[in-house]
Every structure is written in structure tokens, then in C-alpha cells.
Amino acid sequence: MTEYNFAYLDEQTKRMIRRAILKGLAVPGYQVPFASREMPMPYGWGTGGVQVSAATLTPDDTFKVIDQGADDTTNAVSIRKFFENTAGVAVTEETEKATLIQTRHRIPEAELTEDQILVYQVPIPEPLRFLEPRETETRKMHSLEEYGLMHVKLYEDISQHGDIATAYAYPVMVQDRYVMDPSPIPKFDNPKLEMSAIQLFGAGREQRIYAVPPHTKVVSLDFEDFPFVASKANHPCDLCGAEDSYLDEVILDDAGNRMFVCSDTDFCRSRRAAGHVGRLGTEDAA
Amino acid sequence: MQAQATQFAGGFSNTPVDAAHAFRAAMTVMARPGEIRTLSGAQAPVPVSGAAATLLLTLCDPETGVYLAGASDTPEMRQWLTFHTGAPLVDAAQADFAVGTWTDLLPLKTYRIGTSEYPDRSATLIVECHALAQTGATLSGPGIKNTSQLNLPDIPALQANSMLYPLGMDFFFTSGTQVAALPRSTQIAKG
Numbered sequence: 001m002t003e004y005n006f007a008y009l010d011e012q013t014k015r016m017i018r019r020a021i022l023k024g025l026a027v028p029g030y031q032v033p034f035a036s037r038e039m040p041m042p043y044g045w046g047t048g049g050v051q052v053s054a055a056t057l058t059p060d061d062t063f064k065v066i067d068q069g070a071d072d073t074t075n076a077v078s079i080r081k082f083f084e085n086t087a088g089v090a091v092t093e094e095t096e097k098a099t100l101i102q103t104r105h106r107i108p109e110a111e112l113t114e115d116q117i118l119v120y121q122v123p124i125p126e127p128l129r130f131l132e133p134r135e136t137e138t139r140k141m142h143s144l145e146e147y148g149l150m151h152v153k154l155y156e157d158i159s160q161h162g163d164i165a166t167a168y169a170y171p172v173m174v175q176d177r178y179v180m181d182p183s184p185i186p187k188f189d190n191p192k193l194e195m196s197a198i199q200l201f202g203a204g205r206e207q208r209i210y211a212v213p214p215h216t217k218v219v220s221l222d223f224e225d226f227p228f229v230a231s232k233a234n235h236p237c238d239l240c241g242a243e244d245s246y247l248d249e250v251i252l253d254d255a256g257n258r259m260f261v262c263s264d265t266d267f268c269r270s271r272r273a274a275g276h277v278g279r280l281g282t283e284d285a286a
Numbered sequence: 287m288q289a290q291a292t293q294f295a296g297g298f299s300n301t302p303v304d305a306a307h308a309f310r311a312a313m314t315v316m317a318r319p320g321e322i323r324t325l326s327g328a329q330a331p332v333p334v335s336g337a338a339a340t341l342l343l344t345l346c347d348p349e350t351g352v353y354l355a356g357a358s359d360t361p362e363m364r365q366w367l368t369f370h371t372g373a374p375l376v377d378a379a380q381a382d383f384a385v386g387t388w389t390d391l392l393p394l395k396t397y398r399i400g401t402s403e404y405p406d407r408s409a410t411l412i413v414e415c416h417a418l419a420q421t422g423a424t425l426s427g428p429g430i431k432n433t434s435q436l437n438l439p440d441i442p443a444l445q446a447n448s449m450l451y452p453l454g455m456d457f458f459f460t461s462g463t464q465v466a467a468l469p470r471s472t473q474i475a476k477g
């Protein structure tokens with residue numbers, strides 16, 4: 001009937017992905033296997049997230065893509081264009097206007113609503129992989145809730161290396177049952193995993209889909225002597241002055257001058273547009 | 287209801303877009319147990335509802351076994367399902383999807399509940415209901431802020447299913463063009 005496939009993928013592939021998403025939502029944090037397809041982009045570009053978005057988007061959606069918080073990286077722009085062309089969706093850089101947001105390595109600063117869906121690009125979905133390379137074994141460990149070794153290893157990392165070793169992809173316990181990798185978001189974002197929006201995770205190379213429904217209990221693993229802290233650079237944003245956003249450190253010159261700016265570019269832009277000013281002024285405000 | 291006279295009618299008019307909208311409704315209710323959404327686009331032969339027909343067209347294909355329970359198992363429905371989805375008709379014990387009234391679908395213990403390593407390999411039941419309403423059983427758990435309510439056909443049986451977690455079946459409830467869902471993760475209490 002149509003000359004092209006809506007959202008690139010054929011209907012049978014989308015049905016297979018949709019069935020996996022439903023099972024993922026029914027068992028939060030459990031990794032559902034799916035038959036990942038070749039996408040017209042390299043694996044590092046989040047083909048898992050792209051396939052989940054393709055199976056989830058409707059022509060009525062307004063689509064946003066962020067890459068480590070930014071809407072304007074090559075990766076983000078390409079994926080946005082891809083669905084603009086193949087699914088005819090509207091696109092936006094404004095978090096509040098988006099109905100479906102695909103993300104690599106960040107959760108937006110603005111609180112997401114129940115009318116939004118957040119799709120994560122996941123490189124390594126298995127939180128136990130660093131302990132055990134064999135899929136048959138990690139699957140068994142999840143089935144038996146055999147997470148003791150995981151706790152021991154995490155404890156060692158934190159006690160020996162401090163925050164640095166565990167600053168990203170900090171493991172969480174979902175609804176008291178499955179340990180889950182939240183993708184390489186900074187641990188600063190972990191508390192936001194309990195949200196009103198639907199969260200879907202897609203790993204293309206590893207062929208896994210998992211999900212966290214709204215208001216699901218998501219607890220970052222921690223220890224009595226090393227309680228979880230959603231840490232960030234102890235600094236306000238130099239452009240918009242925000243004290244509560246996750247910051248990127250930017251080297252300004254050879255003399256070692258640096259600035260801290262919001263990693264979420266839309267958050268920073270909208271704050272500056274609203275008149276907030278950081279240490280380095282508003283010269284390039286939107 | 288002229289469209290129901292033949293197994294060739296009653297499909298989506300624009301499959302990719304109709305299926306996309308239908309999936310979003312199905313996903314939303316599965317992610318938010320207790321919520322009721324409109325689900326339409328497909329029409330199956332009587333007595334199968336529009337919502338159930340739309341779910342079948344959205345989710346079923348040659349890779350999924352479908353069990354037509356009781357009154358929904360008619361020659362017309364078999365032909366319709368085969369023509370539109372290519373899904374093999376199977377017994378309850380092999381079904382990925384089953385459709386029928388609650389009593390026609392029983393006993394629940396027949397269906398696949400997944401395995402401890404693959405809890406996703408479980409049946410999804412599409413339960414045809416007289417009406418859907420946000421009254422009756424009180425639901426809590428993933429997808430639900432505090433609590434929600436939904437009229438369930440059999441609270442003790444569904445409580446027993448949730449006790450199997452993370453194994454168990456997942457349910458869609460359909461009535462006319464309305465749909466609600468109950469994943470195995472939901473905790474159920476009497477109204």
C-alpha cells in the first residue's frame with residue numbers, strides 16, 4: 001500500500017519489538033531478548049534505541065533526541081532527521097514539547113510527565129556482565145536473584161576507588177526484583193528513574209529491550225558506610241547559574257581556564273531565555 | 287456491520303499508522319494498569335470486539351500462536367485471523383495470545399507463564415468483558431501512582447497469577463472499542 005515502511009522498519013519487525021516492549025513493561029527491569037535488525041547507521045549510534053523509537057512512534061508524536069544532554073550533536077541530529085523523514089513526526093529541542101524523547105546517556109533536567117516516553121540507547125544492558133561474561137550464567141543469576149557477588153564487587157569498587165569508578169551506569173534494583181543497568185547516565189540522574197513517564201531501553205548489538213513503567217520503585221544499590229549520593233560538580237552553571245543541574249566541564253584555553261555548563265542544553269537555554277544569568281554572562285543566550 | 291460478512295474485511299485501512307496508534311494505546315494501558323483507552327481500527331467477525339480485533343492485528347503474525355477460546359472460535363473468526371495475521375491457531379497451552387470471555391478462557395493454569403530465565407515466554411490473554419470501569423479491585427505496583435481501580439472478572443484468580451511474579455500471564459481487558467490491562471506485576475486488593 002505504501003511505498004516506504006513507516007518509521008523505516010517493516011511491520012513484522014515492529015510487531016516483534018512491540019511484543020518485547022509489552023513483556024518488558026510487565027516485568028520491569030527484566031531484559032527481553034529481541035531480534036535486532038540492521039539499521040542504516042552504525043551500532044554506536046544507538047540502533048537499539050532507534051528500533052524502540054521506530055516501534056513506538058506515531059505520526060502524531062513530537063520527537064526529541066539528546067546525546068549526553070545536547071540536541072545538536074551529529075548523532076542526535078541524524079536520528080531526529082531519520083524519523084522526521086521516515087515517520088513524518090514533528091521534531092523539537094524543547095523537552096516540554098516532546099512526546100517521545102530518545103536519549104543517549106542523560107535524563108532531561110525538566111521533570112517528565114505522564115504524557116511522555118523516554119527511550120534510552122543502551123550499549124551494555126547486562127549489569128552483571130563485568131562479573132560474568134557468559135549470558136547463560138547471568139540469566140541464571142537474575143532468575144535466582146543471585147546478586148550477592150554484584151554487591152561485593154560494587155562495594156570493592158566504591159571503597160577502593162570512590163565515586164569515580166561508579167560515576168556512570170550505576171546499577172539499580174527495580175521493584176525489589178531485578179538489578180538493572182540504567183545505561184551510562186551519570187549517577188546524578190539515578191533518582192530521576194522514578195518518574196511519571198514510560199521508560200524504554202533498547203540495546204541493539206546485545207539485542208535486549210527492557211522497561212520501567214511510571215512510578216516504578218527504582219533504588220540505586222548502596223551500602224551503610226557508602227550511601228548512594230547523586231553527585232555532580234560542586235559548582236553552579238557558568239551560563240545560566242543553575243545550582244541543581246548536571247554540569248559538563250569545558251576547557252576554555254591553554255592556560256587551563258575552564259567553565260561548567262549544563263549538560264542539558266535545552267534546560268540551560270530555557271533558563272537563560274527566562275533571564276537567569278551565570279558567572280560568564282549571557283553573551284550567547286538564546 | 288456489513289464489513290463483518292467476509293474474512294477479507296475488517297482489517298486496518300492504513301496498517302502502519304493504525305498499528306502504531308493501536309500499539310501506543312496497548313502500551314499505555316500495560317504501563318498504567320487501571321487506565322482505560324480507546325482502541326479501534328479493526329473489526330473481526332462477531333462476537334469478537336473491535337478492541338480485541340485491533341490488538342490481534344497489532345500484535346499477532348506467523349510468529350505467534352493464537353488460541354481462540356469458546357464463543358470466539360468460529361469458522362469466520364479463524365478465517366479472519368488467518369487472512370489478516372497469518373498467525374497459527376494453537377491450543378491454550380501453546381498460545382502466545384488467547385482471546386475470549388473470562389469463562390471461555392478458563393482454566394488459567396493451562397497457559398504458559400514463562401520460565402525463571404525467560405519470564406517473557408508467557409501468554410497474553412485478551413479477555414472480552416461486558417464493560418470496563420474504574421471501580422472494583424484496587425491495584426498498586428509498577429505503573430500506578432498510589433492506587434488505581436479496575437473491574438476485574440475474578441480477583442482471587444488474578445491475585446494467584448500475580449503471586450507467580452516474575453512469572454505469570456499478562457492480561458488485556460476489552461469491551462467494544464475500549465481496552466485496559468493488568469500485567470503480572472500488579473498487586474490486587476478487593477475494592
Ligand SMILES: [Zn+2]
Nearest residue numbers: 237240262268
Ligand atoms: Zn546552565
